[in-house]
Amino acid sequence: MNDFIANEAYPLIEPGVxxxxxTVDHYSWIRRETTLINTTIGKDVFIGFRCSFENxxxxxxxxxxxxxxxxxGHRQTTIEKYAWIGAGVYIDGGITxxxxxxxxxxxxVYEDVPPYSIVVGNxxxxxKERKVEKDGAPEFRSFLTSQQKLLKNKQYGDSQLKDGRNxxxxxxxxxxxxxxxxENVIMIGKRIYSASGTLITDGGITIGNxxxxxxDSIIEGGGRVTIGDNTVIGKGVHILSTSHDYKKLSLPMVTKPVLIGDNVVIEDQAIIFGGVSIKSGTRIKANSLINKSV
Incomplete structure (x- = not known):
């Protein structure tokens, strides 16, 4: 298991990676439980939880x-600069x-994807073509620095449930x-304030009785996630409340709250996108991708 690297100029490689x-270049951030095999990561790259890369x-x-x-392991796969890869994507070997x-x-993805295009589906x-405002390359160095400071002060990633689970x-x-x-549940999302005390992101997670x-579920509450009473989230479910503004090259983060009502059942391996509301009593089938309110 890797230790954190606590220097903002270095990559932030979390435990479990x-x-x-x-190799991972400067100012990049690799989140927990990701595996890199025979892989090269450039500068200012962000990689989320439980990803896998080979060749x-x-x-x-x-x-x-x-x-x-x-x-x-057969052919090298290349992701060129400034690309954005959404949650739960599979990219085959040899693809660019x-x-x-x-x-x-x-x-x-089983075929090459042209520059500045948007592809979806399986x-x-x-x-469509991505018509983009070239406002600067994506980077998150200031946020990475703040995370490094939290790490040094041992304020980063302490379990608040403390029930002995991983x-x-x-x-x-x-x-x-x-x-x-x-077991193996990941939950992230906090309120983020500017240096002057202004609320930037109203993150957080509410879980009902x-x-x-x-x-193995992941709940990303940067834009706030609310889960109602008696609701059951299955195994390996991924709930996201943040996205990016793809019309800008810099890919600024966009927050989109997720509201899940009471007595909802979300079956295994479903993905729930930001901005979605799920009515009380709804059942979401396994492996579903929910990007509209239901």
Whole structure:
């Protein structure tokens, strides 16, 4: 298991990241439980939780969400600079994702993606050209520095449930009554303030009474996630409340709250996108991608 590297000029490589014959350049951030095999990561790259890379080359200022799988051991896969790869994407070996391209969440890519294009689906198909305001390359150095400072002060990623389970919780939690939180659950999302004290992001996670969050689920509450009473979240579910403004090259973060009602059942491996509301009593089928309110 890797230790954090506590110097803002260096990459931030979290515990649980596995590196095999791989390199990560300065100002990049690799989140927990990601594996890199024979892979090169450029500067200012963000890689989310539980990703896997094999025989891959990732260019400068690429943004990659959680649970993304890239490449195989046979042919090198290349992701060129300024690309954005959504959550739960699969990219086959030997593929090139062109500069500034966007791959929509849940897509499976088996063909090269042209520069500054948007592809979605399984298999991924061209949706439209990305017409982009070139306002500067994506980077998150100031935020990375703040995370490094929290690390030095031992304020980063302490579990707030303290029930002995293998969990990573770095969120402002509001829990009501009692809950069951499974093994290997990841929860992130906090209120973020500017130096002057102005609220920038109203992040956090609210979990209702008698709610269940299944093993291996990821809840990203940067834009706020609310889970109602008696709701059951299955295993490996991914809930996101943040996205990016793809019309700008810099890919600024966009917050989109997720509201899940009471007595909801979300079956295993579903992905719930930001901005979605799920009515009380709704059942979401396994492996669903929910990008509209239901």
């Amino acid at each position: 596995k590196l095999f014959s791989s 891959a080359k990732v260019g400068q200022a690429v943004q990659i969400a959680s649970k993304v799988s890239v490449g195989n 994702i062109g500069e500034g391209a966007i791959v929509g969440a849940g897509s499976a 298999p991924a198909r061209f949706l 969990q990573f919780i770095d969120a402002d939690l509001n829990v009501k009554g009692t809950q069951i939180i499974g 008698q709610a269940v969050v299944g093993d």
